[in-house]
Amino acid sequence: MRILKIVLCLLVFANTTANFAQDFTADWTGHYSYLDIKDVTKSQEKLYVAATNAVFTYDFISREIHTISTINGLSGDDITTVLYIEDKSILLIGYDNGLIQVYDEIDNSVFSVVDILEKQTIPAASKKINQFYRFEDVVYISTGFGISVYDINQLEFGDTYYIGPNNTQINVNQTTVFNGFIHAASSQGMYKGELANPNLIDAAEWQSINANNWVGIQKVQDNLYAALSNNKIYEVVNSNFIEKTTIQGTVSDFKSVDNHLVITATNLVKVYSNDFSEVYSTIIDVSEYSNLNTALIANQDEVFIGTKAIVNSGNAGLGILKTSYFDQDVYEEIHPTGPLKNRFFQININGNHLWGTHGGHNAILNFEIGDYRRTGLSYFNSEEWDNIPYKTFNESVANPFFLTGIVINPFNVNQVYVTSYGSGLIELTNREITNYFNQDNSTLSPFYSNFYLTSKAVFNEDGELWVMNGRVDKPLNIYSNNQWSSFSFQDVIPDPFDENGFFDTVFDDSGNFFLGTHRFGIIGLNKNGNNITFNHLSEEEEGMPSPSVKTLTIDNNGQLWLGTDKGLRIVYNTDQFVNGEAEVDNIVVLDDGIARELLFQQYITDIEVDGSNNKWVATLDTGLYYFSSDGQETIFHFTKDNSPLPTNDILDVDIDDVNGIVYIATDKGMVSYKSEASKPQVTLENAYVYPNPVRPNFNIISDKVKIRDLSENVNIKILDIEGNLVAEAETNTNSRFKGYNLEIDGGTALWNGKNLGGNIVASGVYLIMLNDLDTFETKVLKVMVVR
Template sequence: MIKKITRILLLLLPIVAFSQDYSAQWQGHFSYYDIKDVSQGNGKIYAAAENAIFSYDTETNEIETITTVNGLSGETIVAIHYSDVYELLIVGYENGLMEIVFDDSEEDVLTIVEIFEKPTIPPTDKYINHFNEHDGLVYISTEYGISVYDLERLEFGDTYYIGDQGTQINVNQTVVYNDFIYAACLGGSGIKRAPLNSNNLVNFEEWERVASGYFLVIGKNNDNLYTAKANKTFYQFEDDNTLTELVSYADEPIDLRSINNYLIVTTKNDVYVYDGDFIQIAQVSTGNILDTEFTSATIDTEYLYIGTTGLGLIKTPLLNPVTFDEILPNGPLFNYAFSIKASANNLWVTYGDYDLSFNPYPYKQYGYSHLKNEEWRNIPFDSVLGARDLNTISVNPFAENHVFISSFQDGLLEVEDDISVVLHDQTNSGLESLVIPGNPSVVSVRQGGSNFDRNGVLWTTTGRVERPLKSYDPSTGQWQSYDFSTLIQDGLNDEWGHEDLVVDSNGTKWFGGYNYGLIGYNENNSSVKLRALYTEEQNMPSPIITALALDDRNQIWCGTDKGLRVLYNTTSFFTEASVSASQIIILEDGVAEELLFQQFITDIEVDGSNNKWVSTLDSGLFYFSSDGQETIYHFTTENSALPTNNVLDLSIDSANGTVYIGTEKGIVSFKAGGSSATESLDAAYVYPNPVRPTFNITEDKVKIKDISDNVNIKITDIEGNLVAEAETRTNTRYKGYNLEIDGGTAFWNGKNLANNVVASGVYLIMLSDLDTLETKVLKIMVVR
């Protein structure tokens, strides 16, 4: 009843809003290895990772996640608290944002921006340290003081600035004890307290300092008050405001809580559990078995649950903590996804980055992650043969389990079935290290963009060498190198690295650079083999290429740090006297504008319909029609499950049309639904079949899969009456047709030519390839 009442009251509050649930088409792929805080209630243990939360049911062992797909903001979480009385989870962020997740089937997430938007508090001081619930109020400890939130009314109360003369000071934790509210303050502000029943707690004079020093935590258990200083000493706070030293720890206490009459003290290397008389009954320490640091801990009747860095949530018996279970949802190693690559029901992720100017320092030693059939396999650094700064992933088109991963320091890692088989470098392959005159001891094999051609030959680029383009044939083991000195005279200093690489239908290799823009190379040309597009006279907004894509018309789409360009005529690139790129001009409210003018483009991907997905560094994700004239989607954190508008990389699973979106705060995927066209109609099928009454045909639509590139589709009833018709070039998706075609998939909303949902019966789907004249007939039963 409480929740129903408070949701009605929300209509009166302008500073809160319910977030949307995007679970229909979105899926989150977040890392849960680093736990920021834990809480418990309703038979569950809640654990907050960087920007996602999971719950663990202590009875059923079931794990459920709460992410941006369910409405979380995607910002960095620093504190959580579960309220048993109101059956809700409070989430606090480092930027002052708060969210409330209601514990019911509706999965509502209430966003609270009171602190986040408060102009009188500096942005750097809005960090939420702790939640303390008492009599329906939550006392929020922050870096500026204490704010009060009413859980009954779901609204903010007063804010207490309790420093001298009412200044803002950092409050780390509060507790209510003997009708006083106590605050442990950092920065030497000591412990302050004020009468709980005072009507004037906003007056700093109500708050008296009862202890001096730098206090980290404060809490009560069995009618005793406890606290700890930055000197690593733990005290009992006596009624006469004196401190009685109880124990000194090897590390500073970072978390203190009382549960079931047990006092739990957490340091980065130890968790201590005391009973009501402060007798230690358990201690868990890091070490050889637990290679981690602790962040927080809680208990239930039998087990101790500890938040860690790198191991997720660990569970151990309270009275005999010698065995440990790791509890965490399936997910990748890290949230920061520098490069991603999808193939049929697979996704690879790497984390070793370099900056815009191809500087790899400091080196990243992170391994990689592989999602296969919805299960994550995380390969640690000690299993990648020492390859640092792993970036671009290329999948062998003839062997899906065979991949090559570029290292921007150590060469090219070859992997089979997630086992590293060889690290190709300057000692065992055709790859080269950069050479610094006068310092021959420096070895750095900087592999960047790579891709396979249609013959299964891998093309890869090396930074800061005279021969930056290499080819490798896995079937023969043969390497070849290609000299670019006619364009780049000083390989070490004139070009620093190469971004993306695509191979077109003519065998031309296209890749980007930092100083030389779009570079095209075709070793089979009789005259000009190498050319670049990078100057203002060639209509390039910047020589820095950040993304490349080859579309179905053999056109090159170029992303730069200052906008988008397209090279339409690739066949004459090497023969025309003057070559230039083109911007896309669109009409915005009747005014001609350049598409994505001055936007930092991070990636471009082409789907089965030749439409373009374009990601940006700060404006989210765009989905454009094949020519860029129509914006089908523009996803941001405001209208999607994106955890941030800084999108780093994209990849499309062409088998099912799923778009994977890599960001600095995690990976999400969007079920676009289309797929790549097939060469014939042999494998075409329709689903669901039969269409049952429980299936929402108008919204979820019938899918006709594995159709060819240029096809006519007619749907008729059993008597031959035309129900719907579409052709690939005409009835494209997102145009509002009843029957739409998106690459290798067609979508039918169940409506006939009169725009009415069809009756129950058997319907024929007649497919005709307009190029090969191949035909196929499918049957589908509709039950209403």
């Protein structure tokens, strides 16, 4: 096996923009993983790489990398194949669901072709786009149902060929044109149809030349080669199949590139000349690295290999590995900065530190299936991602499975704790694993064998770490001053096996502790020494829409907001709840004059509170809501259709209180939104205004002048140099999104440059008078406007 000497190339430059698709680059940023590669194509100057649901380009000369994602108009769905058409300067992107998108590199626009996606006569499972093959001015699209013909001049569909017996739909993996015939490799055989035949929509006009399961067919100069599902490679001569070789491993890609045949299998890449002479071969030890998924050659001797994660071992993908014919022991790792995986389970942010987990439990707190058992952690420092792969955990921790919850120590942001369903609780300091706690060195105990249900951990204001562990006699575990203690919940949950675990936890300002459960609703408790006072609500008769409470948060007024799988509730007085007067309320809003319950029967996954006490509410199926502080006004409702969200299933949200950035995690990637709302400061000492000066090229109306680091309750007056009042605002009166020229959003005020008359102010110096209405502290700022 070849040992890789990998040189990392992690370059990131400005994203391209979209014109026909809505341009979200001003307010949104994409945080997608580019490690698992689906397909690769090229032009003379660039490599075009399709990751799971985003694309990046790599310039052969400058080595610059640019990304194209939902921020630029891509759908966010799973990509299956790409093809660059150089003379048209367009990139065709095919998806698993049948969608095709066309990226125009000249004007950076993206538009969608939905004919296959919306075709009702084709089953959803058969709409997958398997391959694009260009011949003259048409592209033959191999799909799960047959072959579609696409005119690249008119950008519209022509005929569709259902080539199965009696015009039935069959899965076509690849097509090519050779000696006047369209050859189609399908799971039910190899077919060919005469290119000049005007009646190819009739399956009877297609000849079946072999009945086996074919995964690929490629024309290489004057020769035709085919790949069988058993990994045998054949030359096709006059419809006869001549065996050439057998490839070790599963063939994942079969390409004709620059008069060469490029074959990619699980752990190898082979390149053959047109007469099937081997010119390049590499074998990679997949136990140490990643599976290989696709490859091509460029610039005569360079090889670009697309990799993907190995689920069973936890090895992450490596993006593109670049090597050459003449230096096969050196591989350069090429991909944009990004997280380990697109699927986030939980994120946590404090200052410039953002952490994300990718494992997790399912909706009833049992072990999640799929590729979530062996994952790692993704870490973002506000500029780039610097991740910790699974194998790093596996070297130090026994059974680091299902990394689920993560909490940053508020007293030491360089220390984080991660809950694991396989090893208990893992401690990291300065991104190094420094400890892990299980039954041997803590009060944490497994519910079975070496498996734990430690799903949540949270710090209280005294620096104690409270860790919840499901299906055990003492589910509450407290770590304080290097000592552990644990407490029973028998008063609320008599049989610990009746409750799998706990979804979310939160403290209020009085030190009351609240938990969301799957079967026992919301539990509130107060710990006084070793004595715990409990109360809980779970039944519909008690006002709960469901006993499954997914998320909890305390807002700036001390009210507890809770989300269930069937709606939203509020506890207005948390002290009364814990002391025996448990009560929850819903929120009633008027919709066209009709009273209705806010988010009735909605599956709510997270609720976050920003600096203005407004609420960000994440849901499954319906996207992300941004409500006013009392929930009576919907400020934004972001969905896949009106924003760069890759899906309407939002798994978690967290807010950078300093910069007002909202991070939105889904199972198809994470995006962030610049909300401008920030957390109010204690004083006005650090208040500042930007940009300053305001130059003529700054769009003051839309981008606005920001006054940051305001205190909680302020009055702001903007005066011209002669002392005339230009604008005025006050906290709780001139709130944002109400149409004011000067508006206050938490610790940030925004001014659109207009005066009391609604006109944009003239060039000059303007005074900003800040007055804290509670402490009477004042501060004066100056801003210069140049028009």
